[in-house]
Amino acid sequence: MATRIEFSQHGGPDVLKAVEFTPGDPAENEVQVENKAIGINYIDTYIRSGLYPPPSMPSGLGTEAAGVVSKTGSAVKHIKEGDRVVYAQSALGAYSEVHNVPADKVAVLPNAISYEQAAASFLKGLTVFYLLRKTYEIKPDEMFLFHAAAGGVGLIACQWAKALGAKLIGTAGSAEKMQRAKQAGAWQMINYREENVPERIRELTGGKKVRVVYDSVGKDTWESSLDCLQRRGLMVSFGNASGPVTGVNLGILNQKGSLYVTRPSLNGYLTNREEMDEASNELFSLIASGVIKVDVTEQQRFPLAEAARAHQTLESRTTQGSSLLIP
Incomplete structure (x- = not known):
């Protein structure tokens, strides 16, 4: 038994x-x-x-x-x-x-x-592998946004990004979590409870914004994530911690710069x-x-x-x- x-x-x-x-x-x-x-x-x-x-x-x-x-x-x-x-x-x-x-x-x-x-x-590491190496291949010195950077997936992403020589900009909801992600290798952190994430992204990137956003939060961050993307940027929505993204008007991708969006999972990679x-x-x-x-x-x-x-x-x-x- x-x-x-x-x-x-x-x-x-x-x-x-x-x-x-x-x-x-x-x-x-x-x-x-x-x-x-x-x-x-x-x-x-x-x-x-x-x-x-x-x-x-x-x-x-x-x-x-x-x-x-x-x-x-x-x-x-x-x-x-x-x-x-x-x-x-x-x-x-x-x-x-x-x-x-x-x-x-x-x-x-x-x-x-x-x-x-x-x-x-293993699951979290394989997730980071497909996100950073396959869904969109992160290059050295590249700035990108990764939500929930102090979570299980996020902390591995911080370390992997540092190993790739890339600049992960993470979000977290407390000073303690921000510090943990910085120690793991995040380049910069944004406290989403106190700061406007798209505004901070524009500041950190000199107004250029980022080419890719990795978002496991879902409903609560959907629109602000799109606002962090450069023209023809990629929104990678890979989780629903705040609830699923539903009822999406595809026109919003056009309005915000001919954006791309993908909803990947490990089983697809x-x-x-x-x-x-x-x-x-x-x-x-x-x-x-x-x-x-x-x-x-x-x-x-x-x-x-x-x-x-x-x-x-x-x-x-x-x-x-x-x-x-x-x-």
Whole structure:
């Protein structure tokens, strides 16, 4: 028997319950992973609340964890029992002691990276990889805007941008979060509660504004993000922390300078093993070399059975960086 987190109805964190179950064997193209550390991501709250409903109920939750392969399917050749692995694109159910995962969605973990580092950084790091390297390729010395720079994705983006020699301008809502992002490598920070973001962008760029904005906030920042863009600039809307962007009048893209907009996700960029290998190798080399540091504070580590408390903490907007469930 093993323990996992399930929910049978949409709602607040209290719908999450720990239940016992008997893990099934992995299918021929799957591996069974005994999780050692489980990543908590903001998208998990969207699934729990019903913004992104799961395929069926009751449902598991979570897609990211690191652990040890305990069984392999008959067709799996590149991964073996005992391998240290990490994954971020499993079927829902990673909030569990044991989880079966498609083998092509699993990366073998270098010994230099701990389970906790991996689970805290894999989904977020792969997200930063596709954003800064694929959706729009950030160049050295380039100035760009990245909202929520002190969040889990944001702090990795600050470090990655610095490694690329680029100038990340971040937003955050407190002096403490601004300081954390600056320490991670942000070039400049804007306090969105006290400052007008488009005005500050014009000041920082000498009136030129930026060619790309990365926005995971959604509804609340949609129009101000567009106002930060140069003519024919790109708005990358990759999350909905304040609610989804809906009812968009495409004419606004014309009015604000023939702008482009994209709504990407990891599953549109990592679709096969070759793409997974390229992304994970680049991420792992940056973590193993210390260019990207991944730290999880004791206050943001939660026992698996306390997933509801972890979600309450995440949604309170008091966390900085990544949070983990520990089986």
